[in-house]
Amino acid sequence: MATQSAASTAGPGSGKAADPKRWLILAAVCCAYLMIGLDLAVMNVALPDAQQDLGFSDGDRQWIVTAYALPMGSLLLFCGRLTDVMGRKQAVLVALIGFAVASAVGGAANSFGLLVAARALQGVFAALLSPACMSVVATTFTSPKERGKAFGAVGGVMAIGGSMGLIIGGALTSSLDWRWCMYINLFFAAAAFIGSATLLTKQPRQGAQMDVPGMVAASAGLFCLVYGFSNAEDGWSGASTWGFLAAGAVLLAAFWAWQMRARNPLLPPRVVADRNRGAAYLTTLFVGAGFFSLLLFLVFYMQTILGYSAVKTGSAMLPMVVSTIMVTAVAGARLVPKVGPRPMIPTGLVVSAIGLAWLYFIEVDSSYVSALLGPLLVIGVGMGLIYSAAANTGTSGVEPQDAGVASAAVNVGQQLGGAVGTALFSTIATNTTTNWIADHVQGRPTVGQIHQAALEGYAVVFLWAAFALVFGAVVTALMLRSGPLPSPEEPAEAKDAAEPLAADRV
Numbered sequence: 001m002a003t004q005s006a007a008s009t010a011g012p013g014s015g016k017a018a019d020p021k022r023w024l025i026l027a028a029v030c031c032a033y034l035m036i037g038l039d040l041a042v043m044n045v046a047l048p049d050a051q052q053d054l055g056f057s058d059g060d061r062q063w064i065v066t067a068y069a070l071p072m073g074s075l076l077l078f079c080g081r082l083t084d085v086m087g088r089k090q091a092v093l094v095a096l097i098g099f100a101v102a103s104a105v106g107g108a109a110n111s112f113g114l115l116v117a118a119r120a121l122q123g124v125f126a127a128l129l130s131p132a133c134m135s136v137v138a139t140t141f142t143s144p145k146e147r148g149k150a151f152g153a154v155g156g157v158m159a160i161g162g163s164m165g166l167i168i169g170g171a172l173t174s175s176l177d178w179r180w181c182m183y184i185n186l187f188f189a190a191a192a193f194i195g196s197a198t199l200l201t202k203q204p205r206q207g208a209q210m211d212v213p214g215m216v217a218a219s220a221g222l223f224c225l226v227y228g229f230s231n232a233e234d235g236w237s238g239a240s241t242w243g244f245l246a247a248g249a250v251l252l253a254a255f256w257a258w259q260m261r262a263r264n265p266l267l268p269p270r271v272v273a274d275r276n277r278g279a280a281y282l283t284t285l286f287v288g289a290g291f292f293s294l295l296l297f298l299v300f301y302m303q304t305i306l307g308y309s310a311v312k313t314g315s316a317m318l319p320m321v322v323s324t325i326m327v328t329a330v331a332g333a334r335l336v337p338k339v340g341p342r343p344m345i346p347t348g349l350v351v352s353a354i355g356l357a358w359l360y361f362i363e364v365d366s367s368y369v370s371a372l373l374g375p376l377l378v379i380g381v382g383m384g385l386i387y388s389a390a391a392n393t394g395t396s397g398v399e400p401q402d403a404g405v406a407s408a409a410v411n412v413g414q415q416l417g418g419a420v421g422t423a424l425f426s427t428i429a430t431n432t433t434t435n436w437i438a439d440h441v442q443g444r445p446t447v448g449q450i451h452q453a454a455l456e457g458y459a460v461v462f463l464w465a466a467f468a469l470v471f472g473a474v475v476t477a478l479m480l481r482s483g484p485l486p487s488p489e490e491p492a493e494a495k496d497a498a499e500p501l502a503a504d505r506v
Contacts, residue, residue, distance in 0.1 A: 028195030037161015080408025152332020155387030170310030224248030286472030288417020327384025352382030
């Protein structure tokens, strides 16, 4: 990272020169972010081959995914503050090396236990890499127009990672071996490491300190929530579900009470008390719930009912990917700097909700062009309006020593949203499917009836996800301030940061 004077792309009148390497820095960051996004989905496609090779059971398959999600979700706040303490360049380099080593171990794994351990290590280093990369962007680009372009690029990469993971995972598994779904990370990590080591300059210490009690409470609380929601797919009545959810709620309540009195809080209240940033974090929560559910159940629909292969399923997502990238680029570079996040985020949530509601009308024999292409394009437009605005807003106006933890808060919302959405919507889908079979089937169901029952579950999930995004649009419209985001020379906490919500609802 450039030094404080160089890294800050000053706004008008600030008198500080922009870092001439800033766009190359952005390319390195996007490479690292793409690797994280790919890994959220790339192993999902490879699971059947890995299971056959290593001989683990169907019940154990979920741990290949859960082992990655648990440490990433629970350690994000800690790693965000660790980024502020150790420095952004150091954090990026350490995370890239660790992620690459974990990927190599996973690719060479000769047992289920070793593969799970490697996935867990990937999650640990992803929890460090994600906020470190975002904080690099937040501190390198501070000119409103350039910041919008930069976060537009990051938002586009965030949006396409999961879909590209399906395509790349299917291609690698089909043409080479499932292990290449792990080895592929070595190429991304190497490119990002070379770029980061060459372009980033070691930053001076910003004065951030680690809050050990807060770190323990936050990490344990987030772990319990993510783990509890992961178990909810097998039922809400078990102690492994409600017990962990209750423990997580208690720990996070204790964490927040401690943050209000800690001398060096892990997540300073000033970071989340700002209305714009708070709305951005809630946005990522709603988007995580809706978008992760879309990917999960739409993939199920395409593969189990329409009979698509893994590669064809990923390719079917490309219209959404393209529309997301195009809209993100325009929204980030031109719209957010001019009008701010308030028109962008609620509108994007509503547009995405329209696309999800459109998917309610899918049928067992629907064609791609008539039933899926339109909704995917609409959802892509909505997500494009959201991503750059939310990422930009979530890190806007923070002090340099809080950039890492503010970036982590953006990612925490997405991870928790994904866990909550997957658990809730899986329950809705299962109940809907079971009820349909009970109402329409006598005796043993046929294959067609099983497909129809599953379809009913998927369709209802898309409708409920649409309702969730509409609710998110209402909440964020009330919270977000009108007008552009504060310019770099304005203080981190704007003078009206603590004003009542009702004061700016018009």
